[in-house]
Amino acid sequence: MDYQNSIEFAREQDKLDPLRAYRDKFYMPHADKERCAYFCGNSLGLQPRSARDAVAQEFDDWAKLGVDGHFEARNPWFSYHEALSAPTARIVGANESEVVCMGSLTNNLHLLFVSFYRPTKKRFKIISEGKMFPSDRYLLETQAHFHGFDPDEAILEIVPRDGESLIREKDILDAIQDNADELALVFFGGVNYFTGQLFDMKKLTKAAHAVGAIAGFDLAHAAGNVLLQLHDWDVDFAAWCSYKYMNASPGNVAALFVHDRHAKNFDLPRFGGWWGHDKDRRFLMESGFRPLEGAEGWQLSNAPVFSMAILRSSLDIFDEIGMPALRSKSEKLTGYLEFVIDSLADELPDVGLEIITPRDPRQRGGQISLLIEGRERDVFDKLTAAGVISDFREPCMIRLAPVPLYNSFEDVYIFGKVLKQILTEGPDTQ
Numbered sequence: 001m002d003y004q005n006s007i008e009f010a011r012e013q014d015k016l017d018p019l020r021a022y023r024d025k026f027y028m029p030h031a032d033k034e035r036c037a038y039f040c041g042n043s044l045g046l047q048p049r050s051a052r053d054a055v056a057q058e059f060d061d062w063a064k065l066g067v068d069g070h071f072e073a074r075n076p077w078f079s080y081h082e083a084l085s086a087p088t089a090r091i092v093g094a095n096e097s098e099v100v101c102m103g104s105l106t107n108n109l110h111l112l113f114v115s116f117y118r119p120t121k122k123r124f125k126i127i128s129e130g131k132m133f134p135s136d137r138y139l140l141e142t143q144a145h146f147h148g149f150d151p152d153e154a155i156l157e158i159v160p161r162d163g164e165s166l167i168r169e170k171d172i173l174d175a176i177q178d179n180a181d182e183l184a185l186v187f188f189g190g191v192n193y194f195t196g197q198l199f200d201m202k203k204l205t206k207a208a209h210a211v212g213a214i215a216g217f218d219l220a221h222a223a224g225n226v227l228l229q230l231h232d233w234d235v236d237f238a239a240w241c242s243y244k245y246m247n248a249s250p251g252n253v254a255a256l257f258v259h260d261r262h263a264k265n266f267d268l269p270r271f272g273g274w275w276g277h278d279k280d281r282r283f284l285m286e287s288g289f290r291p292l293e294g295a296e297g298w299q300l301s302n303a304p305v306f307s308m309a310i311l312r313s314s315l316d317i318f319d320e321i322g323m324p325a326l327r328s329k330s331e332k333l334t335g336y337l338e339f340v341i342d343s344l345a346d347e348l349p350d351v352g353l354e355i356i357t358p359r360d361p362r363q364r365g366g367q368i369s370l371l372i373e374g375r376e377r378d379v380f381d382k383l384t385a386a387g388v389i390s391d392f393r394e395p396c397m398i399r400l401a402p403v404p405l406y407n408s409f410e411d412v413y414i415f416g417k418v419l420k421q422i423l424t425e426g427p428d429t430q
């Protein structure tokens, strides 16, 4: 695509955008400011306007029905989560039986590790990415400890080579080969939260399986962002949260995926709860845990209906559009952000603007991570003061997520304009 860094170009693209109407389906924060642009959807997605009514309906049913709402609410609470499985499966490329909305991301991963990280003296290593999201790192450390291993020996982090910022796929594949006999698990973020690097999950899964290891992914930054085919890629397990690209509100209910290959494997160790127990016998209150087939068999507790009502309103929007159309706009929008930053870098060569995220659209989702030589914090604060909401990660990364559901080409243009103003004013001298 031929981009131009001009307001006319940006507005023309917005006019041509088949998804332009969806922006109005979300509340835009700080909309009272003269200029505002929200690029933080990879940290907290925006509120769908329909969410309030979805929750209000459950408030009404609870008021009118009390406990009878479990079976008589317009969306019966007993089976509320079931309605979320099909649209969730469409987002991640799974069969309906392979996904369930439940719990929270880190909780779900621990539950999945109970089943899928079963190290032996010989096979105990986990290959993962350097600069993991801290919660994932703590997950790995404590899981290793739990099984009696030293995390430093069990966890093999693949890091960028000296002088580079991204992880080379070859280095991951080589590490899998080099540790073939000792490898229990390959566990990666599908999209790395820090750099925005998208990994080839199909290839990593195949390589893991070829040496007899399991492949699992944290899709916090991938679900609702990039095209996923978890079933066809033969991924063993995955989990993700719903409050980033999926816009379901802070800390809201998460989801997990277990491949149908494992659906009926009741020999897998797991931690049980009544909601994962045989549906027909759930209320018999008897002993003897009999897990449900498929992903539902990992559930512990009854569904948080109010939270799920918000998620449901967001899933409806995803279903209306479909991931291919979202991804298509996301690539254009992210490409435009890259172009605007590159134009600025050309104009202001001394500033040290550097894009860390992969240049190849196939190796990234809707995110650009940016360095501005020593001025990241200062620039980030000034962007925020000017109404451009981005995200700062220690020690020095500015992350920007142009989200196809609600960001426009004009937002990207505004970002470039504000950034240029900040950079040409020079650093604070105080």
Ligand SMILES: *Cc1c(COP(=O)(O)O)cnc(C)c1O
Pocket (backbone or CB within 6 Å): 104, 105, 106, 107, 133, 135, 136, 189, 193, 218, 220, 221, 241
């Ligand atoms: C956002 C994020 C988390 C957050 O975990 P919660 O359990 O939802 O608090 C974990 N891992 C990754 C990779 C994330 O991006």
